[in-house]
Amino acid sequence: MSLSDISVKIKEQPTGMAYAVLHELATNLEQLLDTAEENTIDLRSLPMNEADREELAELLGRGEVDITLNTIGSSRIFETAFSGIWWVTHYGDDAMVLSELIEVAKVPSLIPTHTDEISVALQRIQQVSTQAMMESKDV
Amino acid sequence: MSELPTSNSEISETLQDSLRKQGITRRTFLKFCTTVASAMALPPSAAYAMAETLVKTKRQSVIWLSFQECTGCTESLTRSHKPTVESLIFDFISLDYHHTLQAAAGHAAEEAREQAMKDNWGKYILIVDGAIPVKDDGVYSTIAGITNLSMLEDVAKGAAAIVSVGTCAAYGGLPKADPNPTGAVSVGDIIKDKPIINIPGCPPIPVVITGVLAHVLTFGIPELDDKGRPVAFYGESIHDRCYRRPFYDKGKFAKSFDDEGARKGWCLYEVGCKGPVTYNACATTKWNNGTSFPIQSGHGCIGCSEPDFWDKGGFYKALPQGQWGSAEGIAAAAVAGAAIGIGAAAMAKSHQESEGESS
Numbered sequence: 001m002s003l004s005d006i007s008v009k010i011k012e013q014p015t016g017m018a019y020a021v022l023h024e025l026a027t028n029l030e031q032l033l034d035t036a037e038e039n040t041i042d043l044r045s046l047p048m049n050e051a052d053r054e055e056l057a058e059l060l061g062r063g064e065v066d067i068t069l070n071t072i073g074s075s076r077i078f079e080t081a082f083s084g085i086w087w088v089t090h091y092g093d094d095a096m097v098l099s100e101l102i103e104v105a106k107v108p109s110l111i112p113t114h115t116d117e118i119s120v121a122l123q124r125i126q127q128v129s130t131q132a133m134m135e136s137k138d139v
Numbered sequence: 140m141s142e143l144p145t146s147n148s149e150i151s152e153t154l155q156d157s158l159r160k161q162g163i164t165r166r167t168f169l170k171f172c173t174t175v176a177s178a179m180a181l182p183p184s185a186a187y188a189m190a191e192t193l194v195k196t197k198r199q200s201v202i203w204l205s206f207q208e209c210t211g212c213t214e215s216l217t218r219s220h221k222p223t224v225e226s227l228i229f230d231f232i233s234l235d236y237h238h239t240l241q242a243a244a245g246h247a248a249e250e251a252r253e254q255a256m257k258d259n260w261g262k263y264i265l266i267v268d269g270a271i272p273v274k275d276d277g278v279y280s281t282i283a284g285i286t287n288l289s290m291l292e293d294v295a296k297g298a299a300a301i302v303s304v305g306t307c308a309a310y311g312g313l314p315k316a317d318p319n320p321t322g323a324v325s326v327g328d329i330i331k332d333k334p335i336i337n338i339p340g341c342p343p344i345p346v347v348i349t350g351v352l353a354h355v356l357t358f359g360i361p362e363l364d365d366k367g368r369p370v371a372f373y374g375e376s377i378h379d380r381c382y383r384r385p386f387y388d389k390g391k392f393a394k395s396f397d398d399e400g401a402r403k404g405w406c407l408y409e410v411g412c413k414g415p416v417t418y419n420a421c422a423t424t425k426w427n428n429g430t431s432f433p434i435q436s437g438h439g440c441i442g443c444s445e446p447d448f449w450d451k452g453g454f455y456k457a458l459p460q461g462q463w464g465s466a467e468g469i470a471a472a473a474v475a476g477a478a479i480g481i482g483a484a485a486m487a488k489s490h491q492e493s494e495g496e497s498s
Binding site (some may be wrong): 041069090112 | 155159164165166167170171173174177178180182183184227269412457
């Protein structure tokens with residue numbers, strides 16, 4: 001059982017922070033368009049309550065891309081209704097939110113495969129391919 | 140968790156090589172860095188700088204000495220049911236000596252420590268948990284026949300930096316409590332010529348230990364306060380970030396643990412909460428995977444991350460009259476608390492800006 005299982009909740013009121021974040025996102029989106037500069041806002045660094053977060057989520061909406069990453073707990077990355085604005089939530093093993101970010105980018109930074117890992121993958125696939133060919137000759 | 144390195148080549152491999160061998164992907168690593176940066180209130184860009192810097196570094200040799208302690212600090216970091224983001228730090232360092240965690244015992248263990256010191260002289264990080272007894276030449280706690288005092292002085296000579304984990308190592312803690320029969324002191328009371336980072340708490344919060352180590356590995360020693368604590372985690376009091384703070388500001392206090400005020404979740408100041416004078420991240424980072432912290436569970440803060448917390452007059456006695464206790468004092472405290480909050484926010488902002496520049 002966790003705290004989220006307790007049915008009685010205190011209703012918090014939004015403070016208006018969601019609109020401040022929205023304003024910053026507009027500036028960031030403009031920078032992405034003009035100079036390709038990418039930006040990230042750490043939502044946990046802002047004095048937002050749960051109601052602010054819900055209001056921001058409602059204002060940004062959901063787009064068509066939804067990605068789940070499974071590593072040391074899961075991570076959920078989805079594009080909002082505003083193209084180029086991504087909502088990134090990292091969870092720990094017990095579904096606890098570790099960090100929550102909004103990225104303004106063409107592709108979220110966690111998604112592209114790193115060049116080093118492509119290099120390792122190439123070596124591995126060549127090994128598998130060679131081994132498969134040798135085994136097929138044996139048959 | 141990493142095993143002890145078996146050869147010098149294994150010690151000298153980069154973190155990137157090590158992660159690859161362990162099947163830890165760059166995405167996992169970046170997630171770790173993002174979590175640590177967020178916990179330390181660093182700007183998001185610092186996570187990428189941290190990831191890029193860390194993968195290129197050699198696995199840092201770490202020697203962990205446990206002296207007069209209960210092993211609670213190690214338990215805090217390691218005893219979770221599943222691998223956590225916090226425990227990933229063990230994959231990023233070369234933990235060359237730790238009584239509780241290492242496989243070697245007896246002479247082999249001490250040889251591992253001496254070898255690690257020789258191989259990494261001047262470069263290793265020394266972590267200490269536990270106080271050091273100095274009375275009667277330190278005979279009250281020994282390891283392999285060596286007094287804690289002698290071992291600390293010896294190992295500290297070759298360390299690049301020292302991290303005192305837990306209140307015992309940072310300030311003497313429980314062993315130092317009156318009448319202090321063993322003459323227990325802190326690391327800082329003995330070592331004067333090395334940078335020392337204090338991570339107090341009984342025990343410290345796991346992500347705080349991890350965050351500070353990751354910061355040391357990437358950006359160096361973090362900004363410290365006057366008690367040697369990283370400002371990112373110890374910059375604000377429990378009271379300033381407590382969710383019960385609005386009740387304090389309104390003068391609504393629980394008078395006992397079973398009265399109406401306690402049931403309604405009012406401020407625990409009058410039943411002894413030390414939140415106003417305790418600096419730590421419990422109210423924001425929380426415990427047990429972010430489940431709760433003592434005040435949220437109905438008990439006042441006992442001030443375990445402050446020096447001499449055992450000898451400050453009792454866990455259930457309200458803070459001294461005149462300092463916080465009178466109605467006027469409470470009103471003044473509310474104003475002072477707000478001022479401290481603003482000051483801490485400014486400090487955190489300045490800290491973030493300087494980190495942003497360095498990244």
